[in-house]
Amino acid sequence: MRVQQPRALERYQRILDAALRVFSRRGYHDSSVDEIAGKARTSKGGIYFHFPNKEAIFLALLDRATARLLAKIDEAMASQTDPIARAEAALLAVLRVFAKHRALARLFMVEALGAGREFHSRMADIRSQFAAIIQRQMEEAIRQGIIQPIDTEVASHAWFGALNEVITSWVFSGRPERLEDAYAALKPLLMQSVGLNHRSDRPVPER
Amino acid sequence: MRVQQPRALERYQRILDAALRVFSRRGYHDSSVDEIAGKARTSKGGIYFHFPNKEAIFLALLDRATARLLAKIDEAMASQTDPIARAEAALLAVLRVFAKHRALARLFMVEALGAGREFHSRMADIRSQFAAIIQRQMEEAIRQGIIQPIDTEVASHAWFGALNEVITSWVFSGRPERLEDAYAALKPLLMQSVGLNHRSDRPVPER
Amino acid sequence: MRVQQPRALERYQRILDAALRVFSRRGYHDSSVDEIAGKARTSKGGIYFHFPNKEAIFLALLDRATARLLAKIDEAMASQTDPIARAEAALLAVLRVFAKHRALARLFMVEALGAGREFHSRMADIRSQFAAIIQRQMEEAIRQGIIQPIDTEVASHAWFGALNEVITSWVFSGRPERLEDAYAALKPLLMQSVGLNHRSDRPVPER
Amino acid sequence: MRVQQPRALERYQRILDAALRVFSRRGYHDSSVDEIAGKARTSKGGIYFHFPNKEAIFLALLDRATARLLAKIDEAMASQTDPIARAEAALLAVLRVFAKHRALARLFMVEALGAGREFHSRMADIRSQFAAIIQRQMEEAIRQGIIQPIDTEVASHAWFGALNEVITSWVFSGRPERLEDAYAALKPLLMQSVGLNHRSDRPVPER
DNA sequence: GATGAATGAGACTTCATTCAT
DNA sequence: CATGAATGAAGTCTCATTCAT
Numbered sequence: 001m002r003v004q005q006p007r008a009l010e011r012y013q014r015i016l017d018a019a020l021r022v023f024s025r026r027g028y029h030d031s032s033v034d035e036i037a038g039k040a041r042t043s044k045g046g047i048y049f050h051f052p053n054k055e056a057i058f059l060a061l062l063d064r065a066t067a068r069l070l071a072k073i074d075e076a077m078a079s080q081t082d083p084i085a086r087a088e089a090a091l092l093a094v095l096r097v098f099a100k101h102r103a104l105a106r107l108f109m110v111e112a113l114g115a116g117r118e119f120h121s122r123m124a125d126i127r128s129q130f131a132a133i134i135q136r137q138m139e140e141a142i143r144q145g146i147i148q149p150i151d152t153e154v155a156s157h158a159w160f161g162a163l164n165e166v167i168t169s170w171v172f173s174g175r176p177e178r179l180e181d182a183y184a185a186l187k188p189l190l191m192q193s194v195g196l197n198h199r200s201d202r203p204v205p206e207r
Numbered sequence: 208m209r210v211q212q213p214r215a216l217e218r219y220q221r222i223l224d225a226a227l228r229v230f231s232r233r234g235y236h237d238s239s240v241d242e243i244a245g246k247a248r249t250s251k252g253g254i255y256f257h258f259p260n261k262e263a264i265f266l267a268l269l270d271r272a273t274a275r276l277l278a279k280i281d282e283a284m285a286s287q288t289d290p291i292a293r294a295e296a297a298l299l300a301v302l303r304v305f306a307k308h309r310a311l312a313r314l315f316m317v318e319a320l321g322a323g324r325e326f327h328s329r330m331a332d333i334r335s336q337f338a339a340i341i342q343r344q345m346e347e348a349i350r351q352g353i354i355q356p357i358d359t360e361v362a363s364h365a366w367f368g369a370l371n372e373v374i375t376s377w378v379f380s381g382r383p384e385r386l387e388d389a390y391a392a393l394k395p396l397l398m399q400s401v402g403l404n405h406r407s408d409r410p411v412p413e414r
Numbered sequence: 415m416r417v418q419q420p421r422a423l424e425r426y427q428r429i430l431d432a433a434l435r436v437f438s439r440r441g442y443h444d445s446s447v448d449e450i451a452g453k454a455r456t457s458k459g460g461i462y463f464h465f466p467n468k469e470a471i472f473l474a475l476l477d478r479a480t481a482r483l484l485a486k487i488d489e490a491m492a493s494q495t496d497p498i499a500r501a502e503a504a505l506l507a508v509l510r511v512f513a514k515h516r517a518l519a520r521l522f523m524v525e526a527l528g529a530g531r532e533f534h535s536r537m538a539d540i541r542s543q544f545a546a547i548i549q550r551q552m553e554e555a556i557r558q559g560i561i562q563p564i565d566t567e568v569a570s571h572a573w574f575g576a577l578n579e580v581i582t583s584w585v586f587s588g589r590p591e592r593l594e595d596a597y598a599a600l601k602p603l604l605m606q607s608v609g610l611n612h613r614s615d616r617p618v619p620e621r
Numbered sequence: 622m623r624v625q626q627p628r629a630l631e632r633y634q635r636i637l638d639a640a641l642r643v644f645s646r647r648g649y650h651d652s653s654v655d656e657i658a659g660k661a662r663t664s665k666g667g668i669y670f671h672f673p674n675k676e677a678i679f680l681a682l683l684d685r686a687t688a689r690l691l692a693k694i695d696e697a698m699a700s701q702t703d704p705i706a707r708a709e710a711a712l713l714a715v716l717r718v719f720a721k722h723r724a725l726a727r728l729f730m731v732e733a734l735g736a737g738r739e740f741h742s743r744m745a746d747i748r749s750q751f752a753a754i755i756q757r758q759m760e761e762a763i764r765q766g767i768i769q770p771i772d773t774e775v776a777s778h779a780w781f782g783a784l785n786e787v788i789t790s791w792v793f794s795g796r797p798e799r800l801e802d803a804y805a806a807l808k809p810l811l812m813q814s815v816g817l818n819h820r821s822d823r824p825v826p827e828r
Numbered sequence: 829g830a831t832g833a834a835t836g837a838g839a840c841t842t843c844a845t846t847c848a849t
Numbered sequence: 850c851a852t853g854a855a856t857g858a859a860g861t862c863t864c865a866t867t868c869a870t
Contacts, residue, residue, distance in 0.1 A: 005849075008854060027323050029236040033840065043856045048841065050854095114321010116234055124379045154373070154392035161372020162365035169364060172331040185361035193400035215829090240865065250831045251866085261865065419870080422833060441737050443650040446860065457835045462862065464833095528735010530648055538793045568806035571790060572783035579782020580775070586745040599775035607814035629850090653843065664852045665845085675844065 012050050015040045016064055019057050024103035028058060028115035055118055062112060062119075065104055066126050072097055073133060084146060084196065087137035091163055091190075092183060094130070098167055099179035109168045131156045138194065147194050159190055219257050222247045223271055226264050231310035235265060235322035262325055269319060269326075272311055273333050279304055280340060291353060291403065294344035298370055298397075299390060301337070305374055306386035316375045338363045345401065354401050366397055426464050429454045430478055433471050438517035442472060442529035469532055476526060476533075479518055480540050486511055487547060498560060498610065501551035505577055505604075506597060508544070512581055513593035523582045545570045552608065561608050573604055633671050636661045637685055640678050645724035649679060649736035676739055683733060683740075686725055687747050693718055694754060705767060705817065708758035712784055712811075713804060715751070719788055720800035730789045752777045759815065768815050780811055 018040035022031045033054055037044045051057045076093035080086045098105035112123050135156035141147045166182045169175070176182050191197070225246035229238045240261055244251050258264045283300035287293045305312035319330050342363035348354045373389045376382070383389050398404070432454035436445045447468055451458045465471045490507035494500045512519035526537050549570035555561045580596045583589070590596050605611070639660035643652045654675055658665050672678045697714035701707045719726035733744050756777035762768045787803045790796070797803050812818070 005853065007849085011854085027321060030323060032838080034838095044841085045843080045856050045858095046854080048843095049856095052841095054840070110320050110327075112321075113317050114234060114319075114323075116237060120317075120379055124376070127376065150396070151392045154389065155396055157372050157376060158369035158393060158396050161369040161375075163368070165364050165368020165371060166361070168368075169331070169334065172327055172334075182361065185358040186365060189357070189362055189365050189400040192402055193396040195399055239863085251833095252831050252868090253829085255866075256829070419832065421870085425833085441735060444737060447862085448860085458862085459835050459837095459864085460833080462864095463835095466862095468861070524734050524741075526735075527731050528648060528733075528737075530651060534731075534793055538790070541790065564810070565806045568787070568803065569810055571786050572807060572810050575782040575784070575786025575789075576779035577782070579778050579785060582782075583745070583748065583778060586741055586748075596775065599772040600779060603771070603776055603779050603814040606816055607810040609813055654845085655843080665854095666847090666852050667850085669845075670850070 008050070011040070011042060011046065015042065015047055015050060015057065016061050019061050020065070020103055020107060023058060023061065023111055024106040027111050033057075055116075058115060058119065059122060061107070062122060062126070065107065066129070069094065069097055069104075070129065077133075082146075083137040083140040083144065084191075087134050087141075087159075088187070090133050090137070091159070092180070094163065095167070095180055095183055102171065105167055105171050109164065109171055127160070131160045134159050141194075147196060150194055155194060158193065162186060162190065215257070218247070218249060218253065222249065222254060222257055222264065223268050226268050227272070227310055227314065230265065230268065230318055231313040235318050240264075265322060265326065266329060268314070269329060269333070272314065273336070276301065276304055277336070284340075289353075290344040290347040290351065291398075294341050294348075294366075295394070297340055297344070298366070299387075301370065302374070302386055302390055309378065312374055312378050316371065316378055334367070338367045341366050348401075354403060357401055362401060365400065369393060369397065422464075425454070425456060425460065429456065429461055429464060429471065430475050433475050434479070434517055434521060437472065437475065437525055438520040442525050447471075469530075472529060472533065473536060475521070476536060476540070479521065480543070483508065483511055483518075484543065491547075496560075497551040497554040497558065498605075501548050501555075501573075502601070504547050504551070505573070506594075508577065509581070509594055509597055516585065519581055519585050523578065523585055541574070545574045548573050555608075561610060564608055569608060572607065576600060576604065629671070632661070632663060632667065636663065636668060636671060636678065637682050640682050641686070641724055641728065644679065644682065644732055645727040649732050654678075679736060679740065680743060682728070683743060683747070686728065687750070690715065690718055691750065698754075703767075704758040704761040704765065705812075708755050708762075708780075709808070711754055711758070712780070713801075715784065716788070716800055716804055723792065726788055726792050730785065730792055748781070752781045755780050762815075768817060771815055776815060779814065783807060783811065 015036065018036050018038075019031075022036050022039055025031075026035075031054075033044055033047055036057065037047050040047070047057070051060065073090045073093045076089040077086045080089050098108075108126075112119055112126075131153075135152045138147070138150070138152040138155055142149050142152070163186070166186060167179065170179050170182065222243065225243045226238075228246060229243050232238075233242075240251055240254055243264065244254050247254070254264070258267065280297045280300045283296040284293045287296045305315075315333075319326055319333075338360075342359045345354070345357070345359040345362055349356050349359070370393070373393060374386065377386050377389065429450065432450050432452075433445075436450045436453055439445075440449075445468075447458055447461055450471065451461050454461070461471070465474065487504045487507045490503040491500045494503045512522075522540075526533055526540075545567075549566045552561070552564070552566040552569055556563050556566070577600070580600060581593065584593050584596065636657065639657045640652075642660060643657050646652075647656075654665055654668055657678065658668050661668070668678070672681065694711045694714045697710040698707045701710050719729075729747075733740055733747075752774075756773045759768070759771070759773040759776055763770050763773070784807070787807060788800065791800050791803065
């Protein structure tokens, strides 16, 4: 539905805001369009003017959140030049956004997976986008001789997975208190995994 | 629920087998008790004789699958003595079971997460159990001086997360063709991440 | 839905009875499944156990009514041997059934037409069946030399149409008081239209 | 509703044109005001400026179509003097209009009936108007001694019904290819039904 | 014990109608 | 005048759960 009036645009955003709250609280299936409408201070019909169906709300939400997350990542990376520092900045940016918006974390880490078949390909896309960002930095690091050649596809997925798991268990358990603290413990593992000495951020010499 | 007679026991298992097929194909919410009944060659009433509700089927299935997986892990670890080798054996055992039963992988990696609030605490438990197995081996390795002291809680979660991600992306994309191949690429990363030279499986000397 | 228990069969019929009442009173679109359920002393779910959707209820009703009407026609025709008398008997049988069950008349004459695209081919079938009965008798009459050769396809449709119109205007206006009276006035027209002198039921000699 | 300005009048007609297309394609209930608005190159609000509700659009359309049809009939009858020839001219005029505008035929023959209770009395009126035209000619023919006295009310309805049926089955089946061909076969039946020899258009002498 | 049948709450979705700009 | 936007009632259908045989 192409929206033309500014009032409508605002309501469109309000619906997505409400959807984020509801979906992340109840999960996709247990969320009702009625509740989203209520929280968005609009009516069921108002929702269906902007979205063709419930699935589309979820996808739009996912897309908006992904775009915002990627923007934050770009911004964070821009302030670094060293590829490893850039990769780190990306990870930290993700962590910070999720730490600030736990609902968003739940959306990406939990609900998006189990919401149904229809979302899997979209989620696979999103996961790929994030992994690819890390992968690109790893390849640049290899090119610059900062790290030894490795299988960057697997490595980037492993980094991404490690981060995911930390976030997910935080979503479920609430530990650590400050999600960002987790990064301090995770960082040396990630660095060493690609052959970097985490103290010097310099390669570990092979024996 | 209380099952004693052999006929009943057999039907109970048949229901779980059917449930695994249906849940992993359609996801929790889109699976109907009717379809499970059909695939288990019984009736809706028959299901409700054995289980109080749909949720209980899913939980019983999760429990059975977890127990079987843990048994496989125990068995695999029993043939190793070196703690790092034991940890590796555990990871490989998980990978092999999932590689053989993709439905099971989907159940654990995808459906269990998004099935709804009710399952989250149970899933958190299960994740902890797996991470704890790895954590114990890491601690033993530290005790034996094989690796330097590290934050084993974070490290074990990171290992688990990396493995998860590899499995999940395999579930979604079907790549790599043989899931076990992924381990070959993953292993050096994991080893190095805890400060082991993957070629010698010996510690990387700090500079 | 295959029904096995006698209780279910009875309810199936009760649903159709209720559907006839509701559809003929409100029309297809303005009838709600809820109201049919209420009138059938069952629940919405009960209806959907027996029928896959609202359309199927309507079609089943149409089929049952058609079968009953055709049976009445067969019965009425069986008591006559002369083809013209048999055709007349068929028309009168239709008239009598509709006169007795005005709801049925409304169903066939009004609701079935406007219920929607999906019903058109079924209705065309039904119309053909009725016209074909008359057509067969006309052809037999020609074969026996009772009437002159005519285009029996058009003639049977014309007879059927004339009858329809009389019934339809009765459905709408309630005139004549007794629908069967209409036949007395219609009969001579029909007879003459195929070249029979209505007084003698013998052919009108061409000049 | 009150339309005076030329721009408004033109839009009013455009809405009716669009409504005819939409209603005859989808039926009354499955037509949405939105689609009519789209096809009329206006907006929902634009429609509701001209019509108080959807029903009013349909009725206005019915009225406009009826008026045009009656005008065609008048025109056709004007060129004849013999009452039987005039009746025939009327029937042929109807047939020709419908043959040319199948959408119109569908509107009158199918949608108008099943559109709902609200339209029944209006449709009864319209049917009466058509039947009355034929009835008047029949009475004139009787007065002039061209045909024997008959029940003109029933006879006119029978003629009208026969014509209806031919048109309806053409709407549904598309046969005959040219609707006008149907009249050739129908004419002798109608003539004979009122006691006219179709070859000479002269009365059939009673024996 | 087991099965087919029934229930009923609740979900999504549509759309005629109204309203604000 | 016209449009896009919003409303809200109502409808069909699903399905976990319960019940009667």
